Amino acid sequence: ALEPLSVGLAIGVASALTGYLSHPRFYCSYVECCPRAGQRLNATALKAQLDNRLFGQHLAKDVVLKAVLGFSNNPSPKKPLMLSLHGWAGTGKNFLSQILAEQVHPAGLRSKFVHLFLATLHFPHQDQVKLYKEQLQNWIRGNVSACPSSVFIFDEMDKMHPGVIDAIKPFLDYYEEVDGVSYRKAIFIFLSNAGGDLINKAALDFWTSGKRREDIQLKDLEALLSVGVFNNKNSGLWHSSIIDRNLIDYFVPFLPLEQKHVKMCVRAEMTARGYVVDEKIVQAVADEMTYFPREQKIYSDKGCKTVQAKLDIHEDL
Numbered sequence: 501a502l503e504p505l506s507v508g509l510a511i512g513v514a515s516a517l518t519g520y521l522s523h524p525r526f527y528c529s530y531v532e533c534c535p536r537a538g539q540r541l542n543a544t545a546l547k548a549q550l551d552n553r554l555f556g557q558h559l560a561k562d563v564v565l566k567a568v569l570g571f572s573n574n575p576s577p578k579k580p581l582m583l584s585l586h587g588w589a590g591t592g593k594n595f596l597s598q599i600l601a602e603q604v605h606p607a608g609l610r611s612k613f614v615h616l617f618l619a620t621l622h623f624p625h626q627d628q629v630k631l632y633k634e635q636l637q638n639w640i641r642g643n644v645s646a647c648p649s650s651v652f653i654f655d656e657m658d659k660m661h662p663g664v665i666d667a668i669k670p671f672l673d674y675y676e677e678v679d680g681v682s683y684r685k686a687i688f689i690f691l692s693n694a695g696g697d698l699i700n701k702a703a704l705d706f707w708t709s710g711k712r713r714e715d716i717q718l719k720d721l722e723a724l725l726s727v728g729v730f731n732n733k734n735s736g737l738w739h740s741s742i743i744d745r746n747l748i749d750y751f752v753p754f755l756p757l758e759q760k761h762v763k764m765c766v767r768a769e770m771t772a773r774g775y776v777v778d779e780k781i782v783q784a785v786a787d788e789m790t791y792f793p794r795e796q797k798i799y800s801d802k803g804c805k806t807v808q809a810k811l812d813i814h815e816d817l
Contacts, residue, residue: 534613534647535604541572546603553599553768554592555804556761558714559721560585560752561596567750568600571687579674580686582747584657584737586695586725587754590803593691597653604651604687613647615639619656619664619736626661633667640671641681648685657692660736665690672747690748694735695725699753700799707798713755725751756799762786765804769811785810 546568550561564583571581585593598608605611617623623632643650654665671683699721706716729735729751730743737743757765766782788810791797 532605532607532612535649537648538575541569541603543569546599549599549603550596554596555764555768556757557592557596557754559716559718560592560754563718563750563752564596564600568603568687577684579747580672580683580688582672582688582690582742582749583752584690584692584725584729584748584750585752585754586692586729587699588693588696588756588801588803590800590805591754591757592803593754594655597689597691600687600689601651601653604649611651613643613649614651614653615643616653616655619654619660623661623664629661629663632661632664636664636667637671640668640683641679644671644683644686645681648682649687651687651689653689653691654736655691657690657736658694658732658734662733662736662738662740665736666741669741669745669747672742673745690737692729692735692737694729694732694737695751695753698724698728700756702753703755704793704798713758716755718750718753721753722751725753756792757803758799759786759789759791762789762800762804762807765807766811769807773811781811781814784814 543565547565550565554561567581567583571577585596587593601611601614602608605613608614609616617636623629640650640652643652652668654660657665668688670678671686672688676682676684702721702724703713703716706713726743726748729737730739732738742748763782763786766785767777770777770781785807789800789802789806792799792801
């Protein structure tokens with residue numbers, strides 16, 4: 501027969517062990533958990549990532565850093581954070597959204613709380629807009645119910661069929677709850693090439709007038725972008741109620757990249773591959789890129805998008 505003392509000790513040990521194993525800190529070290537309420541972003545880590553990995557985008561870095569940290573530090577935001585990133589391909593829009601996602605959820609795009617939508621993949625057919633809107637609302641409702649700080653990234657907004665994205669308008673508005681769910685801690689990010697021509701023209705005008713690239717401010721481009729995208733029939737935000745209701749917190753411009761920025765991308769890629777940085781190869785890759793305007797050749801017309809592929813052909817690494 502077991503002694504009462506032994507039984508009591510065994511029960512106590514078992515209870516303590518069960519309590520330890522079920523403690524959120526232990527559990528979340530093995531299974532991804534939604535961030536706790538009130539958990540703030542690491543401002544130093546986010547700034548370091550933006551400084552070390554995103555090149556030539558002083559405006560985007562400054563705006564996003566301030567916007568995201570202000571949102572994270574606000575214990576009671578009135579609405580979700582809504583960022584719309586604009587610029588030509590290869591300028592860093594996807595890169596920045598990945599960095600941000602990783603800071604909110606360490607697994608980044610692999611996180612079950614980060615959701616990436618591609619217009620041409622998830623919403624390809626114009627005659628299915630009504631169905632897409634219903635599916636999108638159900639998907640967002642379910643995921644925010646599971647994790648209030650969910651991140652939603654909508655890529656290829658310039659290829660989105662007009663009207664689809666308006667389905668998320670109720671979730672972006674100034675409501676405390678929608679059908680019993682609060683969306684105020686979620687982050688929504690749009691990525692679009694729309695407005696890229698406007699941004700490039702403004703950057704070229706600054707260069708032509710002898711002004712420094714770093715002197716371009718958000719006020720020089722944001723109003724231009726919002727109107728241009730709203731009236732662009734080739735944009736998923738054409739005549740969108742999201743813009744009409746001023747629910748996008750920031751239109752973030754990504755400037756065209758100069759050759760010096762392309763070189764920074766090449767060096768970063770070589771370092772990531774474990775190569776010793778060879779400046780001759782850096783210059784060779786940068787020279788293989790094409791630039792515009794045709795006469796001055798100031799800006800890379802593909803940004804850093806083809807750097808990896810061009811680096812692959814240099815076998816002398």
